[in-house]
Amino acid sequence: VAKRLENFKTTIFTQMSLLAIKHGAINLGQGFPNFDGPEFVKEAAIEAIKEGKNQYARGYGVPELNSAIAERFKKDTGLQVNPEKEVTVTSGCTEAIAATILGLINPGDEVVLFAPFYDSYLATLSMAGAEVKSVTLCPPDFAVPLDELKSVVTKKTRAIMINTPHNPTGKMFSREELEVIASLCIENDILVFTDEVYDKLAFEAEHISIASLPGMYERTVTMNSLGKTFSLTGWKIGWAVAPPHLTWGFRQAHSFLTFSTSTPMQWAASVALRAADTYYEELKRDYLAKKAILVEGLKAAGFIVYPSSGTYFVMVDHTPFGFENDITFCEYLITEVGVVAIPTSVFYLNPEEGKSLVRFTFCKDEHTLRAAMKLACFAL
Numbered sequence: 001v002a003k004r005l006e007n008f009k010t011t012i013f014t015q016m017s018l019l020a021i022k023h024g025a026i027n028l029g030q031g032f033p034n035f036d037g038p039e040f041v042k043e044a045a046i047e048a049i050k051e052g053k054n055q056y057a058r059g060y061g062v063p064e065l066n067s068a069i070a071e072r073f074k075k076d077t078g079l080q081v082n083p084e085k086e087v088t089v090t091s092g093c094t095e096a097i098a099a100t101i102l103g104l105i106n107p108g109d110e111v112v113l114f115a116p117f118y119d120s121y122l123a124t125l126s127m128a129g130a131e132v133k134s135v136t137l138c139p140p141d142f143a144v145p146l147d148e149l150k151s152v153v154t155k156k157t158r159a160i161m162i163n164t165p166h167n168p169t170g171k172m173f174s175r176e177e178l179e180v181i182a183s184l185c186i187e188n189d190i191l192v193f194t195d196e197v198y199d200k201l202a203f204e205a206e207h208i209s210i211a212s213l214p215g216m217y218e219r220t221v222t223m224n225s226l227g228k229t230f231s232l233t234g235w236k237i238g239w240a241v242a243p244p245h246l247t248w249g250f251r252q253a254h255s256f257l258t259f260s261t262s263t264p265m266q267w268a269a270s271v272a273l274r275a276a277d278t279y280y281e282e283l284k285r286d287y288l289a290k291k292a293i294l295v296e297g298l299k300a301a302g303f304i305v306y307p308s309s310g311t312y313f314v315m316v317d318h319t320p321f322g323f324e325n326d327i328t329f330c331e332y333l334i335t336e337v338g339v340v341a342i343p344t345s346v347f348y349l350n351p352e353e354g355k356s357l358v359r360f361t362f363c364k365d366e367h368t369l370r371a372a373m374k375l376a377c378f379a380l
């Protein structure tokens with residue numbers, strides 16, 4: 001393996017899902033729904049395939065999808081963007097993250113992450129030769145330590161990466177936090193890369209895109225995807241919205257990473273994004289019921305459960321059960337209890353910081369969630 005990746009292992013999500021299968025355990029680890037996406041979107045994909053929309057798509061996206069994304073961005077943020085010059089379709093948000101970093105970061109540039117961070121950020125920054133600084137969000141509220149953030153910014157800081165609603169903590173960045181980050185970026189000429197794939201799973205707070213703050217659009221790449229909102233994580237349709245000068249670098253990387261994204265799925269995605277508001281309301285209502293089952297179950301089992309405002313994840317402290325760290329706890333949970341969660345120490349530069357924390361997901365049907373909580377209450 002190349003030096004730039006030698007410190008990375010198989011992703012924790014893959015490891016945990018394999019263990020779930022091996023031990024026949026209930027998988028509340030990797031965040032993928034065990035129910036299907038909406039019929040009207042699946043039908044749209046079948047139609048697109050039958051209609052012969054099967055050859056390479058335009059590199060930066062099928063025109064109908066670029067405009068559907070621009071329309072949704074306008075609705076969500078109030079910002080009018082040019083679908084041809086400022087929207088790029090990618091193979092999932094993970095590719096958007098890679099194209100952003102590889103297209104806009106030079107070796108030696110400093111990039112600030114908030115820990116715990118989604119695993120692909122660090123791996124891709126490593127591929128780009130970036131210097132990573134991290135600022136840790138701590139329980140119970142995972143608030144941004146603003147003074148510490150200011151102290152890690154230097155002349156070499158090129159970008160700050162945000163993820164709101166935040167995986168794995170469920171934290172949502174508040175307007176005040178985003179305003180401080182914005183003024184820091186404007187003062188020091190720093191870019192913001194923001195991953196907002198859980199924006200429609202905002203339960204306890206209002207989702208705010210940092211691009212909508214004054215002076216920020218011109219320095220922000222906003223990334224999103226179809227998978228979480230439409231329960232279609234396997235389709236791998238993502239996108240980025242950014243001003244033309246940033247889109248240029250982004251598209252250079254995208255052209256040589258994947259060139260283009262699945263044509264029929266892009267057509268179906270354009271239909272999905274034009275869904276009525278009632279679709280999003282129902283999605284949230286269903287997820288709130290699931291969340292309640294998980295949170296009550298985890299509390300009843302004896303975990304310290306931290307409040308989660310958005311995403312379909314909940315962070316807990318497992319230390320009441322007396323295990324050495326998150327890995328040993330998760331091993332016991334799989335083999336002796338029959339439930340899979342995600343140990344979080346891999347999401348920190350210093351793994352010690354995550355050793356008391358594990359993440360559970362509630363993107364499963366209610367029967368599965370109840371069965372898992374019954375096992376946890378019984379066997380822990």
Ligand code: GLN
Nearest residue numbers: 011013014029030031167
């Ligand atoms: N985003 C999903 C999660 O956090 C996992 C995606 C993956 O397996 N790479 O669970």
